[in-house]
Amino acid sequence: MKNRIQHKLKEDKKILSIYFTAGYPALNDTVRIIGELEKNGVDLIEIGLPFSDPLADGPTIQESSTTALNNGMHTELLFEQLKDIRKTVSIPLIIMGYFNPVFQYGVEDFCQRCQEIGIDGLILPDLPLDVYLKDYASIFKKYGLVNVFLITPQTSAERIKEIDEASDGFIYMVSSASTTGATEGFGLAQQNYFARITALELKNPQIVGFGINNSETFQKATQSAAGAIIGSAFIKHLTINGVDSISDFIKTIR
């Protein structure tokens, strides 16, 4: 059987992916947020495993991570919360986090738990391509997990091809040189970048992340890409409006 991510990407629609930090706003919101997102037509969910030192994240996700950790979120608890998730949720689920908590849990144990629960992939921005290929690719494969790599406007064509070769789901296309939550919008530089990537004719579809916060940026990002990811803007919405109003947020996107 193919992985749910690969299935989803075959559908003829633009993917809306939402990131949220597990354990935020409240410790036990995880399952409810996932359920609400699926109910409101989200195609793919990235569940953030909070980390004390999230290097690639801007203030919004940093603060949500700190709150989640203070609330008591930890790796084993997240797995515990998710253990029955496949009884109710069928869209692809990805765990996104930093490498150290996964490394401490044990990479193979972590991947095995993911498979048991029905997690489809991982995004670990600070696990570099060469280390993944050398030490972990076979483990990910064994447990049916898709590993998602990032590319940025500065990534060379040569390296993008290497990343494409190592990927079997989608490529996370970071929209600009920034940490998460940047709001500079999508101008000419992004359009040129998107066009350059399209011209490479990669085997993996691309999903755009960073800087998508409303319908306009979602439309622009998905003109050439297969989908787009919203993180910081969703977390801000949760902070202000709470978990009850998730449908309001999704309606503003599409």
Add this chain to the structure above:
Amino acid sequence: MSYNADEKGYYGEFGGAFIPEMLYPNTEELRQNYLRIMEEPSFKKEFDQLLKDYVGRPTPLYFAERLSKKYNAKIYLKREDLCHTGAHKVNNTIGQILMAKKLGKNRIIAETGAGQHGVATATVCALMGIECVVYMGEIDIARQAPNVARMKMLGAEVRPALSGSRTLKDATNEAIRDWINNPVDTHYIIGSVVGPHPYPDMVARFQSVISEEIKWQLKEKEGVENPNYIVACVGGGSNAAGAYYHYLDNPAVNIIAVEAAGKGVHSGESAATSALGKMGIIHGSKTLLMQTEDGQITEPYSISAGLDYPGVGPMHAHLFTTGRAEFISITDDEAMKAGLMMCKLEGIIPAIESSHAFAILDHKKFNPNDIVVINLSGRGDKDLDTYIDYFEL
């Protein structure tokens, strides 16, 4: 066995570059060029000239007669405290500002804890007329006001790190985030032998002038290049890396690394990474670090801000696990006492970081003919408030 970095930046199983893709082009540019640039005659000439005329090198290797008498060994002090700006940190910032110029960068960022590296960076940026932004934890800004003022006088912008615990590790995170947002024109001057490859190796090479000088200075004074012991304090570990560098592959030279035990290794308030740390990833490097069982990085404690780091450079993690270096933890109280002893016995007020290194003299037994070189990494002017509070002066 080699104790230096291999071409991928590994010291045994430690090191490497565990960085998000956003940082790959920056570190890759540096990795591809740093060794070549450091070998260029024009680079070497300018680096050596600045170390001589601006920093004041070579720093003396001083035979500490009264200290030697007290501990019944031949104790020499490598006087990095006499460097311009008051500590060894400037050896690295001189090297890196020249590197940044060669790479065509026109903006510098740095992290700082107590402010010593921030001052050393602001200094070389002033010297070269390059824009400088220093990230510093909000809590450190409050407790290190004189160094904040020095950086501002030198023309640097000091930006508070407001995330996490608002100290050194968070300042480092903020500097890395800045670099992600400014990937083309900016060079990040890391202050210690930490971070992703090639930083640990590059910083160690810039600091290696310390042991290069010790070798010929000792030859002049004792007729031998090698001491029996080389001693240095380790936070991230840059002064230690420099002091050990040319002795790493010579097993006749015993290496002693001194960590901050804070209020006691098992008090819950400590920075003794070798004793308390486990292998993991911090700031782009696989090394020993203090963390929860769950892999969250914990906040260390030491009375000395320069040793208050939850990790240790990958070189030192390797020296520890292979047994090449002996690691000793020194408490706040032992370090403060040793600092005061140095004042009374030798007329030198050491930085509290360096005081930790002197405190091992009460722990180790040496033979009368043993040559012991202790790296006096910085002077204590910056620590006067702490000394005053501690001793109620």
